[in-house]
Amino acid sequence: MTGPDAATRRPGPGRAHLITGIAELVTCDGPANSTPEERLGILRDVAVVVTDGRISWLGAASDAPACDSQADLEGRCVTPGFVDSHSHLVFAGDRSAEFSARMTGVPYDGGGIGVSMAATRAASDETLRRLVAARVAEMRSQGTTTVEIKSGYGLSVLDEARSLRLAHEVTPETTFLGAHVVPPEHRGDRTAYLDLVVGEMLQACRPWARWVDVFCEPHSPYAFTAEESRRVLSAGIAAGLLPRVHGNQLGPGPGVQLAVEVGAASVDHCTYLSDADIDALAGSATVATLLPGVEFSTRSPYPDARRLLAAGVSVAIATDCNPGTCYSSSMPFMIALAVAAMRMSPAEALLAATVGGARALRRSDIGRVYVGGPADLAVLDAPNHQHLAYRAGVPLARAL
Ligand SMILES: [Zn+2]
16 A cells, blocks of 8 residues: 655665654553453553564663664654555545435345446546545544455446556555445346356456455345355455355345355445354354444444454454445544444454454454564554554544
8 A cells, every 4th residue: 555655755776764662562462361451551651663665673771773864753642554454545526415415314135236336437547537536645644554446336347457456556455346236237137247247347357356246135136145246256266356245234144154155254234133143153264344434424324343352253344435324434534443332342342443344354464563573554643552542533543
């Protein structure tokens, strides 16, 4: 994930940059199978050396080596940069009127995606590239250093491939979501659209995608059934993509079971879960990714995070930044919601926003701070990580 400040904040090749004044360094690299607070791996009064974008030294501030340049954070908290494992940043158009309508009682059924699709198809590459860059910069300015970006507002061979090509310019975590909804021109023949998705569209998108995703949601007439979703995921896997699933958002459904069945890295939303869903997740490597900004923005009931955590399920939180159900790019806001609305502890929420998101992307190199790892760091205008939820809505975090 690159941003406009990336070039200026780093010293030249081979030059060591010392960061001091860190009151609390949350490494998220504490011992596994310990309490959430221990897993935060908090170190105090430490310094960090960054060389060529990687952490080359980490230790007590009093032992810090001499470096080519230095920055004093003056008692701030540093955490791993947030890993936003679910977003839909490639879109044009404005759906604020739909949001207002929903806030006055119009229910959400997934149909508004067609509005973004029309605007996205009509936009030039240059317009879409500028919109994506602005959204990525907005994320970085709130502490996010890795973002996953899905297609899904093109819904034609050319527009899906172009969406992924543009997303791939800013992140390696790109997801083919041709099966977001059935576009209006195919509503008379769903099977023909699915044939296109698993055929020509998949082939055109494959070079720019790491992941394949599907909106498995029988409660939306525009989304996909379990059988249709299985077909999309199987085709993606056969083409070399890794599966993830939108599931159980609008009501109980087959998404979670399907995700576990195909070995998906993550099943996202998980708003309505049965006991069998929880059992399936607990016995699997599939992460439950919670997107509380969606419930906030649609006035829906929140997922039962406590039930998932009690069962030992791996939990991530992400923004789902998209024009319809949550146009927020703020991971700190999701952390605050996770704590206040989903009853997660501040430690659980921060872990879910860092190592949890990394796990949802099958990445072990990001989401934690360690020597040799990437210098993907967030700095908080606060003395400790608890302020993220404690001072909800205050812009404390930024990518370092
Ligand atoms: Zn989504």
